[in-house]
Every structure is written in C-alpha cells, then in structure tokens.
Amino acid sequence: MLAEARAPTRVDIAGLSNVGKVRSANEDHFAVMAMRKAVELRATNLQELTLLDRVRRPEVHLLVVADGVGGASGGKLASGVAVRAVVEYVAEAIGCVQDFDVDHEQAFLDQLSRAVERGHERLKEMFQTQGGPATTLTMVTLVWPRAYVVHVGDSRGYYLRQGVLRQFTRDQTMGDYLVDIGAVTEQHAQKAGLYNVLSSAVGGDLVPTVGVVDLSDGDALLLCTDGLTKHVKDDRIAAILSSGSAEAATQSLIDAALAGGGTDNVTVIVAKAGD
C-alpha cells in the first residue's frame, strides 16, 4: 500500500551498456523510462492549495536490464525483443498506478508480471522451437519510495543504504536451484557449470519472481547484468555507488568491469534518490 506516497523525491537515473573486451556483439539491452500523468494548476485565487496534494500524480520510473542468451545474434534479438515488449506494455498499462489501495497495488504488480509475460510470448511466437533464444530480465518500477521488482534469470538488483550493499534479487540458475534443494553441492554445481545455466528465462522456462523494496532518501539502486558482477566485487560496487551522480556511477562501474577483464557484455542502471 502506498498510503505514505509523498511528494516525489528527485531521482537521478542513468544507464550504460558496453560490449566488453572479448565479445564481438553486445547481447545486453536496457531501458530507463519516466512516466507521469501531470496535473498542473495554471492559475487560481484559492488560498488553500492542499488540493494539489490530492491531485498530484506520482512520477513512475521503469528500469529494465536484459542479458540475451542463445548465440550472438539470437541473444541480442531476445533481449531486445523482451525489453521492447516490456516497455510497450508498461506504457500502455500505466493507468493502473493512479490508485493506491492494496487491491490496486496487487493489480499493478500483476500488470508488471504480465509485461514480462508479453516479452516471453513475443519470443515464443518468433522462435517456436524449443531451445530458441532467451534472455534474463530484471525490472524495477519505481513509484517513490516503493520499488516493484520483477526478476527472471541471473541479472541482478541491489540497493545501497548507508554504505551497505544488499542484493534483492536471487539468481535463477540451475546451480542455485539444485544446491537449494540439496540435489548437488556447490562444488559440484560450480564444476559442472550449472551456475551458467538459467533455470528461468524469458523465452525459456519462465518463472518470474515478484518483490517489493521500499527505499529511503540517500539510497542508490543498481540493476546490472552479470558482466559487472563477475569482475567487480561488492565492496567496490558499494564504493562507486556511494558518491557522485548516477551517470558518473554507471561509467565508473563499466570501467571497473572492463578493468577486471571485460569478458562479457556489461550493462548497468543506477538510480540515486535525494532531495
């Protein structure tokens, strides 16, 4: 419930993607979108202007990263199709953010899940064979201070608060799944390369997880593909997110991934909130 939704805090958002130092094509895609339904009071002689609080509509930010799999052309196509489908769907359905009671909040979450399913269906229509191109997809819809999360695959979402970095997504790989249920050990999963196999993917076996994170002024939010996390440790990510603008942070994160080897495409979106 967003009863506490208040005047929007200024949110500074930037996104950046890089092919890396080894791959010939960038299979990652991302999008950052701001949506608002503005109510502007052009003129009045009213003394009491609290009505503005009632008619003010929140600004909604959509942040999405996707990392395609299935060969350079297929992976690139998959992540692009999925991100495009999600952006289109959310843009069409955004009317549902007008209401802030619990039932409508669930409807909103359902719409976000539906957006990811739209991307999944598009890919399935395009590639009707089993094992066609697929993609991870991590999406945050930010209606300050609440971040609605829909997550598929092993791209990641983090937030930084008072110097502490916390990952709010859980990787959906066969390694994580089989270790979780006790079927294999971590060592076995590592050795067998199971952490490189997605257990859930848009265009593959889709099992999205849905979540909510409430943010505070001063927090930084990060969405990234694994091209970042395989080369840059959490403490370094935290240090980069701790200062400067969102744009500066995205560039620094990319630079750090490249300096660490740049073996994969790397994509980051950073959102920083502050008055």
Added chain:
Amino acid sequence: MIQKKICMVGVYGTGKTSLVQRYVQSIFSAKYHSTVGVKVDRKEVNLGATTVTLLLWDVEGRTADHEIPTSYLRGAHAMFFVADGTRRETVDALFDLREHARAAAGDVPSIVALNKNDLQDQWRIGPSDTSKLITAGVHVVRTSAKTGEGVEDSFRWLANATLGEPASPTDQSQVRHAR
C-alpha cells in the same frame, strides 16, 4: 475474486521463506538465504464454496539493527508470525512484533507458527511459553517447513480467519507441548 494480503513476520532465520516455499511450491531448501525487502507469492485456496487468493508477503526478518518497515505491513488482512522453536529469543520477540504489526495494520487475524518442529532434540520452547502465547489470544501451531507438518493447515486456518469464519484462539488441540 477475493484477495487477501498475508504478511509473514518474524525474526530473521525463523523459516518464513521456507514455509511459503513449502506451501506454494511444495519444496524445501536447507540453504539459508536472507530475504531483502519483500518477496510476493500467491496461492489460491478453496474454502468450501469460496476461493481466496492469498497474496503472501514474505517480509525480511527483524535483525538486531534492522526493524521491519511498517510500510510493508500496511493493508495486510492477516499476519503469519513465525518463530524458530530452537531459538527461544525468536518466541520472546513475538510479543513486540505483534505490537509492531498491530500499529501498522490494526487488529487483523493472526497465527503463530513455532517452526522447525522436526528439530525436537534442539527444541527450546516449553509449555509455559506456548500458554503465554495462547493467553495473549493468538492461535499457535507447530510447523516444519522441512517435513510439511502443519504448513497447509496453518495457511488454511488463516485464510478462513480473514473471511471472518469462526476460529477459536483457544482451540489449540494440535499444539503438543515439548516432551
């Protein structure tokens, strides 16, 4: 369609996520992952002629330096409190957590699960602890996310309670005291 928001509330590591996972997916993971923020799952439950969709908000647990944000609890139709029967302090914390939840969501139906009942050799909860909870007016059940004991019944009981069905807090016949 009837939808009810149920918040899973407790100290960290009591098994909230495992209970939801057992109930929704019928699986159990022994590996511990702390929840960050809230993970939202849904499950339809048939209660006679009525079908209710439970929206299960698995809220990150309370830690020494992190209180559960009340914003997650607002609008809940019921609270599913979870304590770890092998960690006495998680039961002691329930009284304060109930007040915390009440302040956020009002007087909504609630249940207390004394979880990890499969670990009887490490059990730290005595009859007087259970009695205290019952006296405080809560429905207490023993659960094990690992074996599935009590899990389905707990969620069904709470789902019924959200519909205002009679659910006596003193009907505690299924709570067996520690031997």
